[in-house]
Amino acid sequence: MTEPDRPLDVLILAAGQGTRMKSALPKVLHPVAGRPMVAWAVRAAQELGARQVVVVTGHGAPQVEAALSGSGVRFARQQRQLGTGHAFLVGAQALPSTGDADILVLYGDTPLLRTETLRELIAEHRAQGSALTVLTGELPDATGYGRILRDADGNVERIVEEKAATPEEKAVREFNSGVYVMDARAPELARRITNSNPAGEYYLTDLLELYRGEGAKVRAFRLTDPDEVTGANDRAGLAAAEAILRRRINAAHMRAGVTLQDPDTTRIEDTVTLGRDVTLEPGVILRGQTRVADGVTVGAYSVVTDSVLEAGAVVKPHSVLEGARVGAGSDVGPFARLRPGTVLGEGVHIGNFVETKNAQLAAGVKAGHLAYLGDVTVGQETNIGAGTIVANFDGVEKHQSSVGAGVFIGSNSTLIAPRVIGNAAFVAAGSTVHEDVPEGALAIARGKQRTVEGWSRRYWGGLREKVGQKLPWLARWLARQGER
Structure with a gap:
């Protein structure tokens, strides 16, 4: 031998x-x-x-x-x-x-x-x-x-x-x-x-x-x-080793065609895979078994753990992804949170302060603002209005809901799981939906508005002294009402 x-x-x-x-x-x-x-x-x-x-x-x-x-x-x-x-x-x-x-x-x-x-x-x-x-x-x-x-x-x-x-x-x-x-x-x-x-x-x-x-x-x-x-014998040694490895890892990715706008603040764990022409803005943290495809941009101070970002996806600043999959051409954030079990199809838009968990959103779905989508499947091209909540937990168990394709969910709606919303259905803004909505139907589930004229003057007028101390702007308004 x-x-x-x-x-x-x-x-x-x-x-x-x-x-x-x-x-x-x-x-x-x-x-x-x-x-x-x-x-x-x-x-x-x-x-x-x-x-x-x-x-x-x-x-x-x-x-x-x-x-x-x-x-x-x-x-x-x-x-x-x-x-x-x-x-x-x-x-x-x-x-x-x-x-x-x-x-x-x-x-x-x-x-x-x-x-x-x-x-x-x-x-x-x-x-x-x-x-x-x-x-x-x-x-x-x-x-x-x-x-x-x-x-x-x-x-x-x-x-x-x-x-x-x-x-x-x-x-x-x-x-x-x-x-x-x-x-x-x-x-x-x-x-x-x-x-x-x-x-x-x-x-x-x-x-x-x-x-x-x-x-x-x-x-x-x-x-x-x-x-x-050099051995890492204490916490200071551990931090020093981390810094050296971080520089090695970052340098290797940059040589392979990844743009790191600020390598000193970018943390990429050794288990992460990055494609070519990926752009990482300052403060990005990539952890675990994360895989990032070609042409992806991850915005400043975002944290991505055990997730897959497909080609051309954009994660905007201050977003947190864990155990999620983001389809090609989709965009997430800023300030979005994708929790485990989230799967976004191609061209999905997840906007600011939207949270998802165990949610499958098909191609073209849009959830632009302030929504919670938990334990739900959503069909293609559906629009989720601002403030929409899928109420998936009854205090004991989680329940699954299904929203079809081409659905419009109005702002500030609540879907009480388990619910099925059919294709092309509409849910009026402010509705609390506690029954299934058939395909093509309109659901309006809110109380009838009642308007009482002159209510504010009578109510606040009886509290004139407290109003003057606490809310001077309201006191001035009441004074003007009395002149009329």
Whole structure:
């Protein structure tokens, strides 16, 4: 088997508690740019074509395993957290026993590490014929990291931890990232790691000395960008990682033909798909499994989650969409809210302060202002007047209504669900509809207007003193009435 064809197995160490997060949520499940941190490591491993990916869990294991369920990984539980060397051994027991693969060690809290970097690391490891290659970086001040000490040939001689380093060793700028690729002997050698140190833990770094003790070559591959291996250990680190990933994601979309009018305020999660010639105005947030087709415009400060926007759709500013589908050429907003189950056909108009939920609106429907459409289907070219409400909840259950094609619903109407409004029917403005309306019929369901002349003068005149104190404009009007 040639070097490039050798299988690759990946161990992801994700058992730590992460006390600095001060959270009930396991550290590796804190989301960054739309994915839990550990999912970034899983994604990288799978993009490398790993034969087997094993995630070592410990603290919050049931939650971590549930979050990664269905992702194609295996799990190994580290019941007691006794150090990275122990975690490696626990994970290695879940790997295939064929002994023919390189093993890559990653961590569940380093979401910034690029797949391209790991691919280069593995290629260098194999090209150099190394037994173990450590991924390193260089910082002006590497305080807090283990330092890489090399021999005259550039091989890694040892890794010295900060607390054990001499002043000369602390001046070394090259640091250990903790990411390694090693040959198939690693699990066997790791069984020889001891915990004879002040912390009483098993350190994976001891593997380096075991390899060197056998005369094997240990090399280092230095990162170009040391930020890639920065871990998110607390909320500040989480925010910093989010900012870096956001810039990467935004830059990738702009290179692919998306216009971001203000990239610094635009947030696109990594799970979002965007077509060409999409325009995102300032402050836009796109989340979850959102898919945006070619030529869509999303207005300023709109939030779109788990939704589909078809070609040429326009979402105007300050709109909120969740679990919705917007048909080609439709427009939504401003200040509209589309809740889960909303499906808009082609050329639908949803105006300002319109809310929909579990509503299917066919092509050409218009709901321009201040309406609530819940649990309803609406046929083609129907007009929904301002202030219309579908009263779908009776206090116990939700009820479904149906409005046909070519219907006109007058302003300030209320449809008491479950209702069926036939094709081409009319509902007069201000009606409260509590019976079905047949096709082509006109429904008028409002009280008869009664006009009482001179009522205001008699009523307010009896309250003249209070009126003068509270409503001076009305007092002046009453005075004028008395002069007539």
